[in-house]
Amino acid sequence: MVITKLLDHLGKYLILMGSAFSKPEKTSMYYREVIRQMHDIGVGSLIIVFIISLFIGAVTAIQFAYQLDGTLVPDYYIGYVVRDMTIIELAPTITCLVLAGKVGSNMASEIGGMRQKEHIDAMEIMGVNTAAYLIMPKVLAAVIIIPILVAIAAFVSIGGGYIAAVPTGLLSGQEFVMGLRSFFIPYNVFMMFVKSLVFAFLLTSISCYQGYNVKGGSIELGKASTNAVVISDIMILLADYLIAVVLI
Amino acid sequence: MIKISGIYKSFGDTPVLKNISADFQPGKTNLIIGRSGAGKTVLLKLLVGLIPPNEGQIFYDQVDFLHIKKKDLRTLRMKVGMLFQGSALFDSLTVEENIRFPLDMFTAMTKKEKSDRVNTCLNRVSLDGINAKFPSELSGGMQKRVGIARAIVLNPSYLFCDEPNSGLDPKTSLVIDELIKDITIENNMTTIINTHDMNSVMEVGDNVILLHEGKICWQGNKDEIMSSDNEILHDFIFASPFLQRLRHAAVSNGFDI
Ligand SMILES: Nc1ncnc2c1ncn2[C@@H]1O[C@H](COP(=O)(O)OP(=O)(O)OP(=O)(O)O)[C@@H](O)[C@H]1O
Ligand SMILES: [Mg+2]
Numbered sequence: 126m127v128i129t130k131l132l133d134h135l136g137k138y139l140i141l142m143g144s145a146f147s148k149p150e151k152t153s154m155y156y157r158e159v160i161r162q163m164h165d166i167g168v169g170s171l172i173i174v175f176i177i178s179l180f181i182g183a184v185t186a187i188q189f190a191y192q193l194d195g196t197l198v199p200d201y202y203i204g205y206v207v208r209d210m211t212i213i214e215l216a217p218t219i220t221c222l223v224l225a226g227k228v229g230s231n232m233a234s235e236i237g238g239m240r241q242k243e244h245i246d247a248m249e250i251m252g253v254n255t256a257a258y259l260i261m262p263k264v265l266a267a268v269i270i271i272p273i274l275v276a277i278a279a280f281v282s283i284g285g286g287y288i289a290a291v292p293t294g295l296l297s298g299q300e301f302v303m304g305l306r307s308f309f310i311p312y313n314v315f316m317m318f319v320k321s322l323v324f325a326f327l328l329t330s331i332s333c334y335q336g337y338n339v340k341g342g343s344i345e346l347g348k349a350s351t352n353a354v355v356i357s358d359i360m361i362l363l364a365d366y367l368i369a370v371v372l373i
Numbered sequence: 374m375i376k377i378s379g380i381y382k383s384f385g386d387t388p389v390l391k392n393i394s395a396d397f398q399p400g401k402t403n404l405i406i407g408r409s410g411a412g413k414t415v416l417l418k419l420l421v422g423l424i425p426p427n428e429g430q431i432f433y434d435q436v437d438f439l440h441i442k443k444k445d446l447r448t449l450r451m452k453v454g455m456l457f458q459g460s461a462l463f464d465s466l467t468v469e470e471n472i473r474f475p476l477d478m479f480t481a482m483t484k485k486e487k488s489d490r491v492n493t494c495l496n497r498v499s500l501d502g503i504n505a506k507f508p509s510e511l512s513g514g515m516q517k518r519v520g521i522a523r524a525i526v527l528n529p530s531y532l533f534c535d536e537p538n539s540g541l542d543p544k545t546s547l548v549i550d551e552l553i554k555d556i557t558i559e560n561n562m563t564t565i566i567n568t569h570d571m572n573s574v575m576e577v578g579d580n581v582i583l584l585h586e587g588k589i590c591w592q593g594n595k596d597e598i599m600s601s602d603n604e605i606l607h608d609f610i611f612a613s614p615f616l617q618r619l620r621h622a623a624v625s626n627g628f629d630i
Contacts (some may be wrong), residue, residue, distance in 0.1 A: 150447075151478050246423050247461040251475050251527075252450035 138334050145260040155262050162266030166228050174220055178278035181215050182285025190295040200296040204304020207286035212313050216279040218365050221324035225357035229332035232263055233353035236336030237346045260333040271325035272318050316372055323364050328357040374399055375563050380429035389415050391587040399563045402554050402577045407584035413567040414458055417535050421455055451479055454524030458535040460516040462508040469504035472523045494522040497552055513540040531563045538570040550577045571610050
């Protein structure tokens with residue numbers, strides 16, 4: 126029962142994505158929409174991403190310093206661990222989980238509202254490919270802007286680690302920087318971008334799917350917006366696991 | 374011309390339309406009338422492909438509408454204008470942007486040409502100068518008229534209006550009826566209007582179809598309404614006691630209305 130329902134959703138999702146990624150009626154209209162979405166997602170999420178990654182870096186540094194206390198592991202490892210934790214896992218995953226809550230729920234309720242107010246029907250009657258016009262620009266914008274947000278998150282997080290560890294005397298600034306420069310594997314940065322691309326695609330496409338298929342009234346709209354976040358979060362974590370298995 | 378035959382539609386176990394067949398000629402205002410809940414909106418949505426019928430055929434001129442390819446459907450729809458019962462204006466766009474939307478999407482017009490076209494359409498619905506307003510700042514009747522302006526902006530060959538007069542005062546209502554009639558004749562459009570406004574029926578009803586309990590129970594033009602002895606039709610047209618008294622008085626005194 127559950128399986129058939131899941132497969133049903135998966136099928137519908139794939140069909141929707143199929144029609145979402147077809148040739149635009151008018152490139153300029155889509156371009157304008159992509160720019161608007163990039164602004165909304167990027168500038169709109171900057172502050173929250175900044176705050177969260179600052180604290181995540183700080184907590185990582187303090188926690189790891191606490192673990193190291195009284196062991197023979199050198200202090201500069203704090204810098205090293207903050208950097209790798211951030212790049213491999215925390216920056217892409219936490220940022221995208223947060224964005225699923227912020228951007229995903231917003232997209233689901235925007236599109237869902239249009240469905241309920243017959244805006245989507247009105248566009249269809251005009252001859253617009255609504256799946257493409259409403260979904261493609263959002264996904265494209267997210268796929269461009271979210272990796273940039275994740276990169277910013279990574280820098281801020283490392284900065285957070287520095288602020289938490291150096292002024293409080295856990296280790297010296299020189300040691301922290303030395304840690305940052307040790308055992309660096311550029312491949313990890315590549316992984317970070319792969320993850321953020323995949324997560325960005327998942328969270329926007331799933332949220333748009335939820336919104337596009339809303340029926341009923343305001344309770345259903347609320348549910349769709351919640352589902353968008355919950356399902357995106359689960360899929361992001363699942364993809365995180367799969368990428369780790371495949372790419373390492 | 375739009376031709377439908379054997380249309381059957383039910384929601385779950387409740388049938389809404391049972392075996393509907395009709396022709397809608399171009400250059401004429403075709404009216405679908407019927408009580409609230411008779412299935413007018415469902416029939417209109419079915420005609421434009423928003424709801425699939427359970428059975429039946431729909432032809433737009435030579436095109437088999439229910440077996441058309443998705444791509445051809447989009448091309449056909451550029452020739453379709455529709456006014457929704459709730460107007461369905463995009464509420465985060467201004468009036469101007471709403472009406473311009475189809476132009477932006479489908480034409481290569483310049484900015485100037487587009488804004489001229491928008492102003493012409495606004496003028497036709499007597500709403501000059503409200504370009505910068507948002508739908509939420511308009512009355513229900515004004516939203517309706519903007520909806521009509523948006524529906525006709527691409528000079529459609531097929532026009533569908535769901536209750537264009539509801540929420541309008543009798544004068545404005547008449548203006549809208551005349552407007553729809555005029556553009557229908559000018560562009561030789563196939564126009565289908567849902568209404569339960571009997572003034573429109575009597576003014577612009579070239580072809581009137583009465584839906585009752587899911588079936589077409591009367592069809593004819595506005596002049597045939599008076600001479601018809603269809604009880605359901607008369608119940609519908611002369612619904613109010615006042616009109617009934619008026620009709621009674623007219624008939625008993627030998628007047629032709
Ligand atoms: N999506 C739907 N699901 C189930 N039943 C529906 C649906 N849409 C319409 N109906 C039913 O179909 C019937 C006809 O509805 P419709 O909206 O066509 O009426 P109408 O003639 O347009 O009425 P009004 O003049 O009030 O607009 C109603 O009984 C309604 O309950
Ligand atoms: Mg209706």
